Amino acid sequence: MDLKARDVLRTYWKEARHFKLALFVMVSSIVVAVVADLIAPLYYKKFFDVITESSPSNEIVTQLVIILLFVVLYRGISWLGFRFATFLNPYFQTHVITNLRQRAFDYLLHHSHSFFANSFTGSLVQRVNRLSRSFERFADRLYWDLIPLIIRIFVVTFLLWFINHTIAILMLIWVILFIVVNYFFSNWKIKYDIARAEKETQVTAALSDSVTNHPTVQSFAGAAFESKRFGKVNKALRKATRLQWNIDAVVEAVQALLFIGIEFALFYFAIKGWQNGTVSIGTFVLIQSYLIQLIMQMWDLGRVIRTVYESFADAKEMVEILETPYEIQDVDDAKKLQVNKGGIVVDSVGFSFNKTRKVLRGINITIQPGEKVALIGPSGAGKSTLVKLLMRLYDIQEGEILIDNQPIHKVTQKSLRDSISLVPQDTILFHRPIAENIRYGKRNATDEEVKRAAKLAHCEEFIKDFPEGYKTYVGERGVKLSGGERQRVAIARAILKDAPILILDEATSSLDSHSEMLIQDALEKLMKGKTTIVIAHRLSTIQKMDRIIVIDNGGVVEEGSHDELLAKKNSVYKKLWDVQAGGFLKDA
Structure with a gap:
């Protein structure tokens, strides 16, 4: 599936739109903070112009103090705006991240049996986590970097226009050139970001596959083979990461040249303006102040854009799953099955x-x-x-x-x-207490009902041997229980569910003769009337x-x-x- 950045953004927005008010207030606070931060240097200009154009006197000192008070005022407004946004951000981001993770989890679980049969569990888990992390990275870059930068570009250009047209136009041309260059590099680099993300998924899948099958690895003395197999995908990730970082280094080198160029050009025209009397010392200070602010943010712009694209690359694999229609879907007018006979x-x-x-x-x-x-x-x-x-x-x-x-x-x-109640041949349990695994057949069952089903399935014979009893965690996939014990838990589930149709898929295949004999009576009772x-x-x-x-x-x-x-x-x-x-x- 050929996904674009807008597909990822649409996925983000589906959850973020539920918190539009919080987002609006937060962005508004940032806008106010940035504008106030840009107004303050205008008073620096006035401050230095007064110093250079006046002789010391009480009146001048008073004037300078008033100017400094305005600087403090606007810096204070900027501080309050950013602090308000900072405190509001956790509310917004944590809610959206939680909803994204929940949506991915819910959508994933409703995919078909064949979807999971053709996917690595470890890679699916990583994709869900990457989606939520990618939003956090994108959101941080959006309203702490991109929005302030856009505001600074427009406000600085607007203010400089009234001071010196040439400097304002030069600044705007440079900003546009810088953004175009970064966009070109980032757009070119996205395929390498996606390749790195895919290699990372392969590493996770290989790691999960080997760890999950650890008993098989041990029994076949396959540690060296698995290490070699993992080493191949691990080296592939190293190569992809190294290439990505080398490209980053090239981009940063180009950015540095652009910064040197704009600093030289601005000061050249500023000196020319000072020479003909159109640029004051205060204007020099103002230009330097704005230049420092813009250079700091524009330097980060390359990294910001790369981070945004990397976050899109990280989210892409999970968004592909979210954009993939279910293989098995209910028809539009599907009714509930009524089983009478x-x-x-x-x-x-x-x-x-x-x-x-x-x-x-x-x-x-x-x-x-x-x-x-x-x-x-x-x-x-x-x-x-x-x-x-x-x-x-x-x-x-x-x-x-x-x-x-x-x-x-x-x-x-x-x-x-x-x-339908199903007792499968290969019973896989949740890493939860035994009682919860049995209760999965009827999730509102009482403890007494759970214990009754466990007795009928002869689960109590091994449950009593655990110090924690029914509260014993069974391990990942039920690894702490034997195959026969897991099947008895599955039978207890079916007993508890008591559905009108019962399917036993090799339900006693993992039981020894004695255990099978014990539960035959339970199975006969379970099958009665079904x-x-x-x-x-x-x-x-x-x-x-x-x-x-x-x-x-x-x-x-x-x-x-x-x-x-x-x-x-x-x-x-x-x-x-x-x-x-x-x-x-x-x-x-």
Whole structure:
């Protein structure tokens, strides 16, 4: 996506506009402060003109004191204006930054399953943080540097015009030249800023990838390999940063030459004016005062513009995500799903991840309300994909899925997912207390309800071993718990949620035989009165299902009860059963 600076500015403004009054008052205070700061040197001019043109006397001293009092007055107004803006700034910036971060977080979470599957978690986190930081840098440069500079340019040019036309015109031409040169360099440099930001994201992603997979790195003695891999992206960042800094050095060298040029030119014409009597000593002081102020701000202008462009580059990656429409969206007139019975119809559904990988080929399945159905088949047959389509983690490309005669693409995603409890094969937990992880199934559940669900899922057997009990933090992704313990937490969530449709995706795959036996009773109670879909490779876990559907090559090849399928000669199910009979049946 080819984003422009205005796209980033539009993103900033969407949140800043909610605090327009604070912004207006703050900018107004800065304007008053800068104008007052520029009026004060006019009294310096008058002060030195009086000294050079008068002889010492009490009257002259009084006049000089009055002039100095006006200097103090305007300096005081300037001080108050800047202080008022300084105290108002935290209110404005913290609110906008918080809202930007919240908006980025909220928008990110509603992206599709495939979006996250194709993105590094670490880089996404960094993009969110960069967006908020970039606004802070941009806002600081805008009203502490750019706005005061613009005011100074116009006010100084206006005041000097009444003193000496030539000097005023010369100053204005130089300012325009300086801005054009800086704009050219900054516009040229933006691509290098973006390249540096992208390399920084790659470093974060590589770091996050290796740290997240630390157990794998250790078990395969891969530290040296990971170090070499990280070193490549780290060196690429170094090169991009070095190039960026070298360009900055060139720009600063050009700026220094421009400053030398304007200082020489101004004083040359000032001396000429003094020679013909049109420029006084006070005017010299005034020009020097304005020149110092402008040079200080114009010197920073290059850095300010570069900082602004760098902040745009930092924000660009997250703004791209904010500007990217969701792959899966509710239709305009989407209604809430009403599940009265729980019947499911998969009607000629086709789906592929890409042109060469067709996962489902016009599959048809009808599941009666309250029926318990098992989906089995070889890996890659499309079982888990079908479940993801049922939950609208992906959108169907052909056909449709209906729940109680309601097409799922015409109901809200929230109501659809509220009606389904999922126990996934690979349970990932939040780095939060065990109780909060269980309560995620029903976020307003009482402690008693949480404990009841934990007991039914046999979670209490390991929870009691932790000193903090239900308040124990489980670590990132639940790393402090074993795979079986994490699955029991997932089952407790499903028990607590008590949705009318239940999906068990290899729900007992990480359990040992004893633990599986313990929760079979809980699962049977959980499935009672619910439409249940069970995905299983361990065929011993599905004997009690009402119906078993065998999926292969993206379609249904067999279906029936356990006994019916075993009775069929050369059936796919019978072959799978015979292969596993020597092992898993003993666990049943």
